[in-house]
Amino acid sequence: MTQTSQLKQIARNEIAIYQHPSHGVIELSGEDCLTFLHNQSTNEIQSLQPGQGCDTVFVNATARTLDLATVYVTPDRVLLLVSPNRRQFLMEWLDRYLFPMDQVKLNNVSEQYQILTLLGEKSHSLVEQWGLQELSHQPFATHQTTTINDIPVRIAVGSRLAIAGYTILVETQYANFLQQTITKAGATPITEQVWEELTLEQGKPLPDYELTEDYNPLEAGLWQAISFHKGCYIGQETIARLNTYKGVKQRLWGIRLSQMVDAETPITVNDKKVGKLTRVKETDQGIMGLGYIRTKAGGEGLTVQVGEATGEVFAVPFLTHEYAD
Numbered sequence: 001m002t003q004t005s006q007l008k009q010i011a012r013n014e015i016a017i018y019q020h021p022s023h024g025v026i027e028l029s030g031e032d033c034l035t036f037l038h039n040q041s042t043n044e045i046q047s048l049q050p051g052q053g054c055d056t057v058f059v060n061a062t063a064r065t066l067d068l069a070t071v072y073v074t075p076d077r078v079l080l081l082v083s084p085n086r087r088q089f090l091m092e093w094l095d096r097y098l099f100p101m102d103q104v105k106l107n108n109v110s111e112q113y114q115i116l117t118l119l120g121e122k123s124h125s126l127v128e129q130w131g132l133q134e135l136s137h138q139p140f141a142t143h144q145t146t147t148i149n150d151i152p153v154r155i156a157v158g159s160r161l162a163i164a165g166y167t168i169l170v171e172t173q174y175a176n177f178l179q180q181t182i183t184k185a186g187a188t189p190i191t192e193q194v195w196e197e198l199t200l201e202q203g204k205p206l207p208d209y210e211l212t213e214d215y216n217p218l219e220a221g222l223w224q225a226i227s228f229h230k231g232c233y234i235g236q237e238t239i240a241r242l243n244t245y246k247g248v249k250q251r252l253w254g255i256r257l258s259q260m261v262d263a264e265t266p267i268t269v270n271d272k273k274v275g276k277l278t279r280v281k282e283t284d285q286g287i288m289g290l291g292y293i294r295t296k297a298g299g300e301g302l303t304v305q306v307g308e309a310t311g312e313v314f315a316v317p318f319l320t321h322e323y324a325d
Contacts, residue, residue, distance in 0.1 A: 002284050004191075004193065004194055004197065004283075004284050005284040007188065007190045007191065007194045008190075008194055008197065008198060008284070010120065010188045010190070011119040011120055011163065011190055011194065011198060012119075012120060012121070012163055013120060013121050013122070014120045014121070014122050014188065015118070015119070015120045015122050015123050015125070015126060015186055015187040015188065016118075016119040016120050016123075016187055016188050016189070016190045017116060017117070017118055017119070017179060017182045017183060017187040017188070017189055017190070018116065018117045018119065018189070018190045018194075018195050019114065019115075019116050019175060019176075019179050019189075020114070020115045020116070020117065020195075021192065022084035023081070023084050023110060023113070023114070023115040024081065024082035024083055024084050024086060024087030024090070024108075024110050025079060025080070025081060025082075025087075025108075025109050025110045025112070025113045025115075025169070026079075026080040026082060026087065026090060026091060026094075026106065026107070026108055026109070026110075027077055027078070027079055027080070027106070027107040027108075027109045028077060028078040028080060028094075028104060028105070028106060028107075029076065029077040029078075029104075029105045029107070030102075030103040030104040030105050031103045032102050032103040032104050033077070033078050033103075033104045033105075034046050034048065034073065034078065036094075036097075036098070036102060036104045037056075037071065037078060037080070038230070038233070039097075039232070039233050039234075040058065040094060040097055040233065040234055041056040041057060041058050041059075041069070041233065041234075042056055042057040042058075042059065042217060042222075042225055042226040042227065042233065042235070042236075042239065043055065043056035043057070043071075043225050043226060043227050043230075044227040044229070044230050045071055045073075046230075048071070048073045049073065050073050050074055050075045051073070051074075051142060051143060051144065052073055052139075052141065052142060052143075053070060053071045053072040053073060053140075053141025053142065053143060053156060054070070054071050054140070054141050054225070055068060055069070055070050055071075055140075055141070055222075055224065055225035056068075056069055056070075056071055056225050057069070057217040057222050057225050057226065058090060058093065059216065059217060059234060059235035059239070060213060060234065060235060061234055061235060062235065062238055063216045063217070063235035063236075063238035063239050063242075064212075064213035064214070064215065064216055064235075065211045065212065065213065065215055065216060065217050065220055065222075066086070066089070066090070066093065066207075066211070066213070067082055067083050067086040067089075067090060067207055067211060068083070068205065068211060068217075068222060068225060069081060069082045069083075069090075070141060070156075070158075070160060070167070071141065072141060072143050072154070072156060072169075079109075079154075079169070081115065081160075081167070083206065083207045083211075084110075085207055085208065086207050087108060087110055088108070091106060091108050094106055097234075111172065112171060112172060113169050113170065113171060113172060114169075114170055114171075114172050114175030115167065115168070115169060116167075116168040116170065116175070116178065116179060116182070117159050117160065117161075117165060117166070117167055117168070117195075118159070118165050118166040118167075118168060118182070118187065119159050119161070119163055119164070119165040119190070120163070120164060120165060120187075121164050123164060123165050123166060123187075124136040124164070125186075126182070126185055126186065126187065127155065127166060129185070130146055130148055130155070131146060132144055132146055132155060135155065135157060135166075136157070138157050139157065140157055140158040141156055141157060141158055142156065142157045143155060143156035143157070148178060148181055148182070149177075149178075149181045151170060151174045151177065151178050151181070152170075152171070152174075153168050153169065153170045153178065154168070154169040154170075155167070155168050156168075156169075160204070161198060161199065161202045161204055161318060162202050162203075162317035162318045163198070163202065196281065197281060197283045197284070200279060200281050200283070200288055200289075200290065201254070201283065201285070201288060201316070202316060202317055202318040203221070203252065203253075203254055203290060203316020203317065203318040203319050204318045205220045205221070205222070205252060205290070205318075205319075206279070209263070209278045209279045209290070210252055210278045210279065210290060210292075215250075215252075215292065216235075216238070216239065216242065217239070218239065218242050218243065218248045218321075219248055219249075219250050219251060219252065219292060220252050220319070221251065221252050221316075221318070221319025221320055221321050222319070222320075223320045223321065223322055223324070224320050226239065226324075228240065228243055228324040243323055243324055246323055248295060248321075249294060249295055249296075250275060250292045250293060250294045250295060251292065251293060251295055251299065251321055252278075252290060252291070252292055252316075252319060253290070253291060253292075253293055253299065253300070253313045253314065253315065253316070254288065254289070254290060254313070254314045254315065254316040255267075255277065255288070255289045255290065255291050255304065255306065255311040255312065255313055255314070256286060256287070256288055256311060256312045256314060257280065257286070257287040257288065257289055257306060257309040257310070257311045258287070258309045258310040258311070259287065259308060259309045260280070260282060260287055260309070261277065261280060261289075261306050261307040261308065261309045262277075262280070262307070263277055263278060263279055263280050263289075264276060264277065264278075265277045265306050265307040266306075266307075267291050267292075267293055267304050267305070267306050267311070268304065268305045268306075269297050269298075269302070269303075269304055269305070271305075274293055274294045274297035274304070275291050275292045275293035275294055275297070275304075276291055276292055277289050277290070277291040277306050278290050278291055278292065287309070289306070289311070290316070291306070293313065298313070299313060299315075300313055300314055300315045301313065301314075
């Protein structure tokens, strides 16, 4: 077993820690910030209470995907975790929809915080050691503040992958010491390569690859981040229509490939183009990719051609593709 394989196994079944080299954190404050964010993204945010959170998607007016974000509501502000390469874009995007009467202040606080991800089936044991016994039983994005070796942190349920774990926000000045502390407590640090492979194998879509203005969040499998019962928001009419009339024409899938090919390579069945490869990487489990495939072509178990490679389509655990009632 390679070192990468061992680390991935630890990340799934034991306790691992990953300190993200880059990230995006946007702070919204002011009495209208929940309502404002509710109106600019896909999920039900207005009803969230302090200590709660959720995933939500930013889309444009035609429901094309801009970014997948995680919301954490506190008593006096909202912290919005966004993709590193989308933080400035989203600051400008949100500011564009602010009216003078809105009691909302936007602040890019990415440099003030570091993000660490605690991964693995046994990660709950560490959280319980830190005095947060009830947190492990709470819904995704539920969060609390505590101290670890006198370091103030915010710990939230969910690794933001389909793997048990937690997301930790800490002030930048304490981040390295915190990782060392958590490592001494029994967590194994994982590398950026391991994190990237896990992200691919889990099927988490990323900006500039699967999350682009070529696709909508239903095609991207982000149904869990969408409320079909809330009121109007940017792109809502298109998303509601696609759900009502079961109009999603393509879906994001995992693909096991026989050899390496380039991203953006067309996916074909019987010499007919049915989709496009968005990301590909050689992993310890073989060459794996993600790609959008037309719904009519088929899904899990389908054999496809991707350039010179043969591919087998498989379902990835991060994504959901179920029409809502």
